[in-house]
């Protein structure tokens with residue numbers, strides 16, 4: 001299972017009908033794909049270090065202690081392998097307000113994010129934020145989670161909304177009745193992508 005290529009078209013998920021990766025966390029097939037983004041990198045990391053099962057936790061502890069030295073997927077996978085001393089959940093994924101989880105979750109953003117060739121600068125950061133939100137859905141509002149999960153399939157193929165587009169999308173979704181949110185978000189994403197395809201360069205793009 002590999003990540004979609006830059007420039008590919010998102011494919012429909014056989015299970016939920018949304019684009020692949022976009023149905024998480026509710027769709028188990030999409031959730032497995034999203035987890036795979038993180039797990040594939042961890043598997044490669046273990047191979048490089050030639051680490052056996054018995055040493056995996058020790059390696060995870062080492063990574064979690066120095067998140068700024070590792071790729072974000074390795075850091076997220078490492079946190080999944082550690083248990084929070086405060087709440088007993090996977091470290092960084094416990095309930096809202098667990099101090100140790102909040103701290104670990106904050107530190108995960110120190111990790112290395114490397115843009116793939118051919119994507120707008122900051123695409124990998126957007127991918128990692130959206131993956132993180134979708135894998136930790138209980139700390140995000142329903143509207144924001146919806147925007148994040150629907151954006152993920154297009155981020156993975158190299159699209160990046162401007163900060164203004166992303167904020168407008170979130171604000172509109174927040175104000176819309178739940179039944180209208182999905183078609184509205186899908187239309188806004190499609191419009192932004194069509195603008196980019198037409199060669200429109202967003203003004204004043206910033207990194208995040």
Ligand SMILES: [Zn+2]
Nearest residue numbers: 013016023027
């Ligand atoms: Zn799905």
Ligand SMILES: [Zn+2]
Nearest residue numbers: 084087094101
């Ligand atoms: Zn915790």
